Amino acid sequence: MLALNLLDYSPIDEGKTARQAxxxxxELAQLAERSGYKRFWVAEHHKVASVAGSSPEMLMMHLAASTSSIRIGSGGVMLPHYSAYKVAENFRMLEALHPNRIDLGIGRSRSYQAVNKALNSMRERAVPYEEQLDLLKQYFADEAALSAMPITDTAPELWLLGTGEGSAVLAAEKGMAYSYAHFARPSIDGMDIIRKYRSAFKASPFLEKPKVMIAVFAVVAETKEQAEEIAKAFDLWLLFVESNTPPPYYPSIETAKLRGFSANEAEKVRANRKRMIIGDPDFVKAEIERIADRYGADEVTVIPNVAGAENRMEGIRLLAEAFGLAHL
Structure with a gap:
């Protein structure tokens, strides 16, 4: 059976605060647990004022304590910003308090040099990404000269996130699970990338055989018409994020209706729509299953990044019902 997960950005809706987000x-994580989702991940974003998710480890600690069974993870920690040792200790702490429930999703951010500099102000040299991955594995396997504390009987699941062949090959060589960001690069190249990951995979102490997750943007509502209305705000948010002066909030559906789009923006919206699945629960379910089948994915992570907490909650409820996920 296809496992279904969620990845939340903690969007700050128009008129609300970061704390509310x-x-x-x-609340979304708790609903996901009740609805039968396997994992609930949170993202790491910097210099994006409309989302509150800047420190996944801190938020994960709160979410793991606020739930009891769902796996809690990062989607992902941008490893080049940090020392592998500190990441290992953060996640060992999480694993010690919530054993067999923690996922470490690792990414490689290439943007915002100012952020990387601020987070690495005392580092003398940039440690190569591949070297950092090796260090992480050594820390979790207690094979490093310096032990990452606290010592735990279990380890978090290790996932490498990416959109290209380079990340897939790295995941295969390191014996890690691989999460492909279909929402960022929905092309036929993705299937070739996944095939290369599977064929090049080398078993590790953390994973015996390849494991593939794909991540998708999904807008789900009771009807297709309602989903289209909600998607208009998503269209506008993506335009804002890609602009030079994005507002510090996720625009409401009403704001999106009133504003409209220029001809140039409309073209960008059409391009971005290829990154989304929009519709009623049965349509979105069918599309998720079709895409997962094309990739041969073991799991699908849905990103319900839409305006309004009530719309996010309703969307994941409807999708859980469509997939027949177990309710607690």
Whole structure:
């Protein structure tokens, strides 16, 4: 059976605060657990004022304590910003308190040099990404000269996130699970990338055989018409994020209706729509299954990044019902 997960950005809705956004993420995680989702991940974003998710480890600690069974993870920690040792200790702490429930999703951010500099102000040299991955594995396997504390009987699941062949090959060589961002690069190249990951995979102490997750943007509502209305705000948010002066909030559906789009923006919207699945629960379910089948994916992570906490909650409820996920 295809496993279904969620990845939340903690969007700050128009008229709300970062605190409210984080509390809504907590409610979303609790609903995901009740609805039968396997994993609930949170993202790491910097210099994006409309989302509150800047420190996944901190938010994960809160979410893991606010739930009891769902796996809690990062989607992902941008490893080049940090020391592998500190990441290992953060996630060992999480694993010690919530054993067999923690996922470490690792990414490689290439943007915002100012952020990387601020987070690495005392580092003398940039450690190569591949070297950092090796260090992480050594820390979790207690094979490093310096032990990452606290020592735990279990380890978090290790996932490498990416959109290209380079990340897939790295995941295969390191014996890690691989999460492909279909929402960022929905092309036929993705299937070739996944095939290369599977064929090049080398078993590790953390994973015996390849495991593939794909991540998708999904807008789900009771009807297709309602989903289209909600998607208009998503269209506008993506335009804002890609602009030079994005506002510090996720625009409401009403704002999106009133504003409209220029001809140039409309073209960008059409391009971005290829990155989304929009519709009623049965349509979105069918599309998720079709895409997962094309990739041969073991799991699908849905990103319900839409305006309004009530719309996010309703969307994941409807999708859980369509997939027949177990309710607690």
């Amino acid at each position: 984080l509390l809504e993420t907590t």
